[in-house]
Amino acid sequence: MCPQSDAIFPQFKTYDRALRAAGARITRGVSYRVMLEAWAEWAEQLAISPGKQAELVMRAWIESGRFALDLPRAMANEADKRAVKPTEDRRFSSPEWTKWPFNTFAKLHMMSEDWWLEATRHVPGVAQRTQGEMEFLMRQAADMWSPANIPWLNPTILSKTAQSGGVSLLRGMQNWWEDLGRELSGEPPAGAEAFVIGENIVTAPGKVVMRNDLMELIQYAPDTETVFAEPVLIVPAWIMKYYIFDLSPEASLVRWLVARGHTVFIISWKNPSHRDRDVSLDDYRLGGVMAALDAVELILPERKIHACGYCLGGTILAIAAATMAREHDERLASVTLLAAQTDFADAGDLLLFLDERQVALLEDLMWDQGYLDTQQMSAAFNALRSNELIWSKMLKTYILGEREPMTALGAWNSDQTRMPARMHSEYLRGLFLENRLSAGRFAVEGRVIALHDIRVPIFLLATARDHIAPWRSVYKLSLFTDTELTFVLTSGGHNVGIINPPDAGIGSYQIETRQPGQRYTDPESWAAAAMPRDGSWWHAWQRWLASHSKPARVPPPSMGAVGKGLVPLADAPGTYVLTS
Structure with a gap:
């Protein structure tokens, strides 16, 4: 009887995997x-x-x-x-x-x-x-x-x-040389240095009230004499840093909510390194969403919580909410999902090349590194809009010599984070490839969860030009839930559509609410029937939050809960957001 070769000669398998990982580095993880x-x-x-x-x-x-x-x-x-x-x-x-x-x-x-x-x-x-x-x-x-x-x-x-006598070509060459040097040295893109965290961006006052190996929890200082009783907990995507919700003072959703009497908490995720290779998707639920809910409950006992998740943070929030419903955990007042998918059957062009071979290649790459790097992720996202994000940008910068001014959103977009190897593999296989969550095959702690168990009101938002979470894919949550669901389709893309301060006077949105037991409406019929409204969706969401809160306002809570072990550890924005 011939023994299994893997058990006797594991080094050969390791050698093959290292070779595939080296090839994946060259192609930046693209098969x-x-x-x-x-x-x-x-x-x-x-x-x-x-x-x-x-x-x-x-x-x-x-x-x-x-x-x-x-x-x-x-x-x-x-x-x-x-x-x-x-x-x-x-x-x-x-x-x-x-x-x-x-x-x-x-x-x-x-x-x-x-x-x-x-x-x-x-x-x-x-x-x-x-x-x-x-x-x-x-x-x-x-x-x-x-x-x-x-x-x-x-x-x-x-x-x-x-018209420039060829000077534009010289400026373009200078831009190319500068960008090449920045990329080789690992520096941020030109102009990003003008945006400094804690100085002119990410400046909303607050305190880090809890920290673990996965995240810091920030509580923001009140700005009104009384507040809504129910706090708001925001769960950002850990593929990027949290401060898309607190960019410049003029474009800060956090400041805008606080100014209207909401007590806001937000998770600031740790940027993982090779030491975090074994962090799982469920670790983000337990050490992220659930740990944050526990901390908020200590600070504000016997208060229900409005939970909001963005992108991948919304997906893990939906998983957490379904698990809480299964366990009869009734701490949530509502769930808001911003550009977050729960069904991945129609996840757009990103799904086209994400098959078993592509995932296996990424797994080899992450096995070698312990994580998926930022450049390896951005290459795939840029390819989805190559004309806008690659070719036209290259022509304008390197041929015409016209560098677009850096913005706060652009600086945030360049401040990317890594993805732990185990978590990203579980995410790609369990959700993208096998679509377990909406199919009723996603297990948490050994037992399958169901989105249908969620009974709290849901505010579901999608953006019209989203190439990462297409709006029709986001809309499909209405197929798998039977609670009150307010769906909003707003103008813009995955990021710009979310950060749309009302004072900017731009944008539009459509909004309709489906009541429990109401018949399903397909996305095209919904879009044809929902009346377009000018302006930002922020007002609609704030009114929705207020309508699902207790009418009586209360005094603002203390920062942290010193008597319960939640001593403020640092001023906002904390320390995790500063790691690169």
């Missing part, structure tokens, strides 16, 4: 094998589909004929809608693109882009997932080779370069 296999499947099936080939040939002939008929008008710069295809594409929004020969460059590119995208669709024998992967890859290629991204074909670049 290019997935892309190659998608391309191979599509090319093979297209090669044996003569009907689809004939359709593409006919489409090419028709579009070429239309282009030839429109060419004289384009050469004459006539304002004819057929000369340049009407589009909302920001790549060709400049007036220069309507003039010869650039109007033909734009027209040819959009024709080619449409043709290649059609080539990826409805190919017999190609799996739906592969079709989605190929469409994503074609869009990436189209963005890369767009004439808007080729300096000598872009009229705006040519004009500004000529």
Whole structure:
């Protein structure tokens, strides 16, 4: 009988894993094998589909004929809608693109882009997932080779370069050299140094009232003579630092809530290192959400708590709330989920390349490092909006020599955190790959939990242009709960849509409440029926919090609970937020 080789020669398995981890470092955790296999499947099936080939040939002939008929008008710069295809594409929004020969460059590119995208669709024998992967890859290629991204074909670049006498190119080279040096030395992007935590950002007064190995709990100082009885606990995502909720004084959701009489607590997550490789997803529930609830209860005994979670923090809050409902823990007054998914079947383009092979590659990388690094995460997120976050930014900064001013939100976005190896693996497998939470297969402490058990009111918010948590995916929570649920769809993206101070006078939102027992409404019907409202959703949420609180206001609580062991440890923003 041959013994198992793993038991006798584990070093060989370790060697293979180390080799795969080294390759993953080079590709920043992206499995290019997935892309190659998608391309191979599509090319093979297209090669044996003569009907689809004939359709593409006919489409090419028709579009070429239309282009030839429109060419004289384009050469004459006539304002004819057929000369340049009407589009909302920001790549060709400049007036220069309507003039010869650039109007033909734009027209040819959009024709080619449409043709290649059609080539990826409805190919017999190609799996739906592969079709989605190929469409994503074609869009990436189209963005890369767009004439808007080729300096000598872009009229705006040519004009500004000529006007500056080539000085813009020199400034662009200086910008590139500076950014390269900053990246190699691990420094933040240019301009971020102007935003200093505790000085001009993250300045809301408060105290760290509890600290453990996973997080610090910050209690904010009151700003009114009386407050609502029920406090608000905010659970941020630990993929980023918490202070998106306390940016500049003008864009601080924390300050805004405190000024309206809410007692606010927030979790500041620790930035993990290789020593935290074995921290689990459930550790974030226990050492994060539950530990914070216990501390708030000590400070404000016999008070129900409004719990709010953002992004991944919202997902773990939903898990915690369902577990509390199972255990008859009734400390929550309500649950607010901001851009947080509980069902991952329609998680957008991020899900396309997240299969078993990709997760295995990330696991090898995290096994070697103990965590997933910030650059390895940002590469994937940037690819979802490559035209906005990569190509147009590169052209503006390195060709035109125009560096966009750094903002408080931009400085926060560059101050990223790592993800512990075990937690991230459990998150990707249990939620993204297997979608256990909404399927009724997610176990906490050995027993399955159900979102349907949550009985407290829910305020569920999604953003219209979210590429990380698509709004239709967020909306699906309404399928798995039967409590009062207020759904809000706000303008903006994953971050900008959340931080929308009312004084800015921008943005819009739609809001409707579904009562228990009410029939399900699909997302398209909901969006068509819900009346658009101008302004920030912050007012709507604050009114909702007030309506689900006791009407009588009470004196503000003390900072911490000294007699119960919760002695204030430091001033806000604490120490964990400062670690890089």
